[in-house]
Amino acid sequence: MAAPGITGRTRPTKVKKQAAQLKRKRDDVDVDALEQAVAALDPATGAFSDFSQLPLSGPTKQGLRHGHFAAMTAIQRKAVPLALKGHDLLGAAKTGSGKTLAFIVPVLENLYRLQHVGADAGLGALILAPTRELAIQIFHVLCKIGRHGHMFAAGLLIGGKSLDAERHALARMNILVATPGRMLQHLSQTAAFSVDDLKMLVLDEADRILDMGFQRDVDAIIDYLPKERQTLLFSATQSKKVSDLARLSLHDPAYVSVHAEDKSATPTSLQQNYLICPVQDKLDTLWSFIQASKKSKILCFFSSAKVVRFVYESFRHMQPGIPLLHIHGRQKQGARLDTTAKFSAAKNSCLFATDVAARGLDFPAVDFVIQVDCPDDVDTYIHRVGRTARYNREGRGVLFLTPSEEEGMLQRLEAKKVPVEAINVRQKKRQSIKDQLQNMCFQDPALKYLGQKAFMTYVKSVYLQKDKEVFKLKEYDLEAYAASLGLPGTPRIKFLQGDESKQKKQASRQTIEVSESDEEEETPREAKPVRTKYDRMFERRNQDVLADHYKKLVRDGDDHVPTPANDFTGESTANGADDDFLAVKRRIPADDEDEDFGGDASVAPRGRVIHVAGVSQPLIIDSNRREKLLLSKKKLTKLMDKGKRIVYDDEGNPHELYELQDEADFKAKGLPEVQRQKFIEAAREVVQSADVEDKAAAKAKRKEKLRKRKERERGDGAVEEDAGVELEETGENPLANFLADAQITDDEEEEQEEKAKQKKEKKWFQSDSEDDERSSKKQKRKANQHVVQEPETLEDMEALAAGLLG
Structure with a gap:
């Protein structure tokens, strides 16, 4: 028997494995005590100010201590005890109040007490976040608290990563932080992924997840989850709709x-202001603000990704003296992570972002939040401005409002207890960048195209807003806004011109017919020409920055070309053309190479006219280049008239290869069907007569061939004496010919021809040398064979026996 403390291992046990074994044993002992402490916990009467006062496990306390989390915030004091008891929660608190820790601690503790650990335990807790950046941030906090002793396997499911790598790891996960889209993709496509034993469901930014953007995904995810579970909802603006709560099956x-009882829905350390800024002055005001705040950390929000890209690219070229960053939903996941990391670590920087960065992200020490474009609603405003003044720090938010947005937006902010104060911009410090933007768009067509897209997406975002009392698109000066972006003209917006067509589409046929009949009675309708896509392509404007100049310099078709008299006298043309300082006297078209010699017949020639043999039209030589091209045989060959192929009849008259008959002569012969029948009958008679002649000639040829063969068999001049028939001078025997004809029939002739065919022909791979070799081998084989003759006498028999023995 081995001594105590001695095992059969040849290598010493690692310290980490010993600690893990002791930890598992300690966990088994502490579970009962924790269950009793949680059961005795009274959230209603207990006043908790520190995490150490709660019945938490050792690994959780150690993680909180290493993360420097000691005192609890207001939302944590009320939410954590209820969540530890297993209640469903609807948690609402201001931005930056510590909501993330309020659900991470209950998730770790509840699974710890249930011993939901290991690959065989399955998924125990699911945390859903609306954006990838927020999901990554929650996962980092979870790892920061849980890595000091907890043995849970935690995973992160977001878009932009390998789907196969996530599939292999899902089976052994205990806690998952995910976005709704990627989570639903794994639930529907990964066969080994099971959520039947789920204990907790957490929705961070629940109001955003439960709205129309994620409604289908969340409903589909909840159908996969078990009904018996604990559900926690947290957000800065919580939803109390009965329909939302019923969808989640809350108990x-x-x-x-x-x-809820505070005078303000935003932190008290946040200073909020707004300024009235027309839409065409937004970029000038933003540039002036950045120039005055180069040593600050600024976060600017826009309505669309195209606007973010255009402002970032244009401001980057003008070098404002502060690092610029941009983030939007159309970027790849790696670029978005790099941007958030750079902005978090920077001391002085400016980040242009869409609403993808408006919720939940914790950027440290943000000084200003500038909302250049008006938010969709008050909730979006609260989440945007909540990126600053976090954890009782100071911050400032500035909202840009157009004159048409001022009244409606201020009423909605006041109803939600959001205090804002009006400020004005100092006109002395305001700088205009319209000329610089126009110059950059002139030099860079890509930037101009990006500006056009930014204009269209901004107008579309305003057009699609639900709150029409705030967003009144008809009161925006869109032409001035396009000019402020540096564009030479206002881009065409299709959906703005389609209001009448949309009304006609939705109207009934009767109303359309009545309206059309009324219009016909009032004014006669003119037929509209059909316009193809090529017509629209050539009529398109703003194709480049020189569109207007090009139209003035180049005139096509019947447009009036200014004459010298008009240029000097300053008289306007009949078409209403403006009198420009520079006018075109003559325009020479750049013709193709094939048109170098020829021209329009209707235009009077301006040079020498040369007639070339073989060319029907004369050649106009009006330049040295065309005169040199006369020396090119290749060019002259292309201009030559194409010849016609002719044939000659029996009389020697030329005719074209395919010549049509005169129509009058053709009709005089009768109807086409009658002529066709006559032609068929004549052709049939010719064929029948030719067939009879061919058969007779073939029979005569066959008989002559048989006669010659019989003569060769009988021998030349061999005649029997007993026949008593005298030969004629021609040397033929009539009796012999008669007998041969009588005895040999056509069948015998065919048999002879078949025998001749049966003779083997040489194959394609055989040669004469092979036949010679084969014949020589046969002769040698015959020579080597012993010819045995029958013995006639006794001597012959003895000779044969001696040959066989010897």
């Missing part, structure tokens, strides 16, 4: 709101 949820 007697507890509503926790720590700032």
Whole structure:
């Protein structure tokens, strides 16, 4: 028997494995005590100010201590005890109040007490976030708290990563942080992924996840989850709709709101202002603000990704003296992560972003949040401005409002307890960048195209807004806004011109017919020409920055070309053309190479006229280049008239190869069907007569061939004496010919021809040398064979026996 403490291992046990074994044993002992402490916990009467006062496990306390989390915030004091007891929660608190820690601690503790650890346990907790950046941030906080002793396997499911790598790891995950889209993709496509044993579901930024953008995905995910579970909802603006709560199958949820009675829905350390800025002055105001705040950390929000890209590219070329960054939903995941990391680590920087960075992201020490484009609603405003003044720090938010947006937006902010104060811009410090933007768009067509897209997406975002009392598109000066972006003209917006067509499409046929009949009675309708896509392509304007200049310099068709008299006298043309300082006297078209010699017959020639043999039209030589091209045989060959192929009849008269008959002569012969029948009968008679002649000639040829063969068999001049028939002078025997004809029939002739065919012909791969070799081998084989003759006498028999023995 081995001594105590001695094992059969040849290598010493690692310290980490010993610690893990002791930890598992300690966990088994501590579970009962934790269950009793949580059961005795009274969230209603207990006043908790520190995490150490809660019945938490050792690994969680150690993780909180290493993360420097000691005192609890208001939302954490009310939400964590209820979540530890297993209640469903609706948590609402201001931005930057510590909501993330309020659900991560209950998730770790509840799974710890249930011993939901290991690959065989399956998925125990699911945390959903609306954006990838927020999901990554939650996952980092989860790892920061849980890596000091907890043995849970946690994973992150977001778009932009390898789907196969996530599939292999899903089977052993205990806690998942995911976005709704990628989570639903794995639930529907990954066969080994099971959520039947899920214990907790957490929705961060629940109001955003439950709205129309994620409604289908969330409903599909909930159908996969078990009904018996604990659900936690947290957001800065919580939803209390009965329909939303019914969708999530909440059981007697507890509503926790720590700032419901406050005078403001935003942090008190946040200073909020707004300024009235027309849409065409937004970029000038933003540039002036950045120039005055180069040593600050600024976050600017826009309505669309195209606007973010255009502002970033244009401001980057003008070098404002502060690092510029941009983030939007159309970027790849790696670029978005790099941008958030750079902005978090920077001391002085300016980040242009869409609403993808408006929720949940914790950027440290943000000084200003500038909302250049008006938010969709007050909730979006609260989340945007919440990126600053976090954790009782100071911050400032500035909202740009157009004159048409001022009244409606201020009423909605006041109704949600959001205090804002009006400020003005100092005109002395304001700088205009319209000329610089126009110059950059002139030099860079790509930037101009990006500006056109930014204009269209901004107008579309305003057009699609639900709150029409705030967003009144008809009151925006779109032409001035396009000019402020540096564009030479206002891009065409299709959906703005389609209001009447949309009304006609939705109207009934009767109303359309009545309206059309009324219009016909009032004014006669003119037929509209059909316009193809090529017509629209050539009529398109703003194709480049020189579109207007090009139209003045180049005139096509019947447009009036200014004459010298008009240029000097300053008289206007009949078409209403403007009197320009520079006018074109003559325009020489750049013709193709094939048109170098010829021209329009209707235009009077301006040079020498040369007639070339073989060319029907004369050649106009009006330049030295065309005169040199006369020396090219290749060019002259292309201009030559194409010849006609002719044939000659029996009389020697030339005719074209395919010549049509005169129509009058053809009709005089009768109807086409009658002529066709006559032609068929004549052709049939010719064929029949030719067939009879061919058969007779073939029979005569066959008989002559048989006669010659019989003569060769009988021998030349051999005649029997007993026949008593005298030969004629021609040397033929009539009796012999008669007998041969009588005895040999056509059948015998065919048999002879078949025998001749049966003779083997040489194959394609055989040669004469092979036949010679084969014949020589046969002769040698015959020579080597012993010819045995029958013995006649006794001597012959003895000779034969001696040959065989010897």
